[in-house]
Amino acid sequence: MRRVIGGNGTDTTAAVVAFSRANNLLLQTDLILIGEIWNPRSVFLTTWQSALVYSQIGTFLPATIKREGVSSKIGVDAATMKLTWTPKAIQTFTNNTLTASPIQLALQGYYDNWRVRMWRCFMPTSGDANTFGATPWFGGFVSQVQVDRGKIIIDVNDYRYALNYKVPPNVVEVTNSYSHFTGALPPKGFSHIPQFGVKSPSTPSVILGDTLPLNGFTAHHIFARGDFNNPMAWLVFNSGPGATLAGFAAPIGANAPFTDVAIQYNQFSIYGALPWAPTPFASGSGDTFYVSRAPTISQLDATGFGDPYGGFPFVPYPSSTP
Amino acid sequence: MSNTIYPSSPLPIRGLAFNSMKSPEDSTILQVAANAATVAIPQYIDPVWHWLLSYEYVMDRPNDLATGNTYTDYRLLQGFWLARNGRADDFLYSDPTDHSVGPALISAAPNAQAQLQIVTDTTDPISVVTVNSAGTGFAVGDYLQVAGGGGSGGILSVATISGGGGTGPIATFNIVSGGQGYTTTTNVPLNILSGTGSGSPTANITATSITYSPIQRNFGGLFYEDITDLNGAITVYDNGALKVLNTDYVVGGPGLAFPGQSYLGLYLRWINVPTGPVTVQFNFYFRVRFEMDTVDFELFLDQLWTVGGENSKNGTGYIKLMTARAPGI
Numbered sequence: 295m296r297r298v299i300g301g302n303g304t305d306t307t308a309a310v311v312a313f314s315r316a317n318n319l320l321l322q323t324d325l326i327l328i329g330e331i332w333n334p335r336s337v338f339l340t341t342w343q344s345a346l347v348y349s350q351i352g353t354f355l356p357a358t359i360k361r362e363g364v365s366s367k368i369g370v371d372a373a374t375m376k377l378t379w380t381p382k383a384i385q386t387f388t389n390n391t392l393t394a395s396p397i398q399l400a401l402q403g404y405y406d407n408w409r410v411r412m413w414r415c416f417m418p419t420s421g422d423a424n425t426f427g428a429t430p431w432f433g434g435f436v437s438q439v440q441v442d443r444g445k446i447i448i449d450v451n452d453y454r455y456a457l458n459y460k461v462p463p464n465v466v467e468v469t470n471s472y473s474h475f476t477g478a479l480p481p482k483g484f485s486h487i488p489q490f491g492v493k494s495p496s497t498p499s500v501i502l503g504d505t506l507p508l509n510g511f512t513a514h515h516i517f518a519r520g521d522f523n524n525p526m527a528w529l530v531f532n533s534g535p536g537a538t539l540a541g542f543a544a545p546i547g548a549n550a551p552f553t554d555v556a557i558q559y560n561q562f563s564i565y566g567a568l569p570w571a572p573t574p575f576a577s578g579s580g581d582t583f584y585v586s587r588a589p590t591i592s593q594l595d596a597t598g599f600g601d602p603y604g605g606f607p608f609v610p611y612p613s614s615t616p
Numbered sequence: 617m618s619n620t621i622y623p624s625s626p627l628p629i630r631g632l633a634f635n636s637m638k639s640p641e642d643s644t645i646l647q648v649a650a651n652a653a654t655v656a657i658p659q660y661i662d663p664v665w666h667w668l669l670s671y672e673y674v675m676d677r678p679n680d681l682a683t684g685n686t687y688t689d690y691r692l693l694q695g696f697w698l699a700r701n702g703r704a705d706d707f708l709y710s711d712p713t714d715h716s717v718g719p720a721l722i723s724a725a726p727n728a729q730a731q732l733q734i735v736t737d738t739t740d741p742i743s744v745v746t747v748n749s750a751g752t753g754f755a756v757g758d759y760l761q762v763a764g765g766g767g768s769g770g771i772l773s774v775a776t777i778s779g780g781g782g783t784g785p786i787a788t789f790n791i792v793s794g795g796q797g798y799t800t801t802t803n804v805p806l807n808i809l810s811g812t813g814s815g816s817p818t819a820n821i822t823a824t825s826i827t828y829s830p831i832q833r834n835f836g837g838l839f840y841e842d843i844t845d846l847n848g849a850i851t852v853y854d855n856g857a858l859k860v861l862n863t864d865y866v867v868g869g870p871g872l873a874f875p876g877q878s879y880l881g882l883y884l885r886w887i888n889v890p891t892g893p894v895t896v897q898f899n900f901y902f903r904v905r906f907e908m909d910t911v912d913f914e915l916f917l918d919q920l921w922t923v924g925g926e927n928s929k930n931g932t933g934y935i936k937l938m939t940a941r942a943p944g945i
Contacts, residue, residue, distance in 0.1 A: 301875055318653075318654055318655050318656060319655075319656045319657075319658070320655060320656070320657050321657070321658060322657055332761070332809070334759040334771070334809045334810050337945065338945075339945065341659075342660070342878070343660040343661060343662060343880055343941065344842075344871060344872075344873065344878045344879055344880035344944075345871050345872075345873035345878055345880075345944055346873060346878050347873045347874055347875045347876075347878070349739075349769070349796060349875050352769065352793075353793060353873055355871075355943070355944030355945040356871075356880070356941075356943055356944045356945075357943045357944065357945050358943045380943075381943075381945065382942070382943055382944075382945060420661045420878070421661075421873070421876075421877050421878025421879065422876045422877065422878070423875075423878070424875040424876050425876065
């Protein structure tokens, strides 16, 4: 089941599952945000009969909106969703984006490439969008906006559309291996990738790791604070006995030593929480991960094989770049 | 959307038949499995009402006008239809058999059948805001975000500016969104979200729990239905004591939403927290629209029309009304 986040930020998935099992009457509705939370002209819409407050995001107003179904499939094919929104009829055309009719803004391309997010909200009682909250249902960017009589038709491509962007070969250097797929990069000064066993008390967003005696590293090797800071390095979980997060990866925001009683571990703070806390690795079972340093982005900083430059040494002339 | 009132019977339009029909409509997605296990997903809670109105006769006699009319009944009714463009415009309808709530008191005791709910927003939204540092160059309608005070989600707009002209220092605010989690604080910084204002404006905010009573009618003691349009004033009692508009409460809406609660109708926003029970008496309208773009008026005698009366032979036989629910955005 998708993870459901309550209005106060807590994980309410278990509560929603329990409620669904105990009741055969469910109150659900869609919450749709076009734009960003901080933008006063963003559009907060819901298909419920009255306004709903989902404290994680904001107040969603009842709207005349229809959407196509959302499909979920394995793979990297981008999905699209078509939204048809009929704004209130009383709005007029003005020369101020703050007060202009949404139809006017749509005609002028104001919503082009805006982010669109949709949540499925579960309500234990009519109008309570906060206790159970909502689960992300669809996300993407506006790809096309059409204005028909009295309605705005918005095509939304999901985030994976970025993977579909083909880059011509004369923009991407064919000899630059780092512009294609590259495996992990060892930490600066090392020639191998460190492997870590997860240690307690790791959480979904702060991972403690003890180096495994592999690839030239000794156990309990401690990396200096900031060795994996920006440009962001990546933390990738392995498969294996007892692994619960195999394949999950996250960018590292910061790393530092962490002392648990008398033993020091490496602490990694990651961007974007994992779905659950990793299982501590012990006696050959549990979660393990490796850490990859990001390639150096400045040619001047690169020092050689262990610290390669990962950018484009020859930037094409802008006029020849499609 | 208009506040035009449907010409009801017996005034100004005579001849409404007794056998009119009124139907509530709900919308439920029903998932039924092969083993008959069923899950129901309601799409809305307040029903959509449908009325079928028949008129035994509708007079078109200039010498027989209803009291207070200057046009015949037929021309008033037909003209009302034409002015609404059929289904295009909505209007207000006072159902002859269902248009009031009350009395608030019976023998000086609160009438439970006219009782309103009391709900409280305890998330400490901003309830009052005044200017501390006015800034410069602001225009009416500029948006500002409350950046301090311990809470989040507070959005203000400039209501008035000082000194005349199109821009200037902020004089007063409107609370666009009260947010939640604030504490009563002075000199709270504001982030400018729109407009060309500057000068680091700040505000004094008061954050308190706010108590509301959604204006609803209690149908059979079993169902609270939101009221979107009042017909006249509402009289409010708190535990049998009469309360005063703008002193003890203000009327807001339609539409009320705060964490955990949502209503599509009007509401009382209490200035002083009520003791309870809150009982009221008021008349109300249904906001409706015509349900079809054609209507059959049948002439069965000289200057006498019918819509579905016993003399009707060829017409569809009724005027159909249905609940009109306006979107919020």
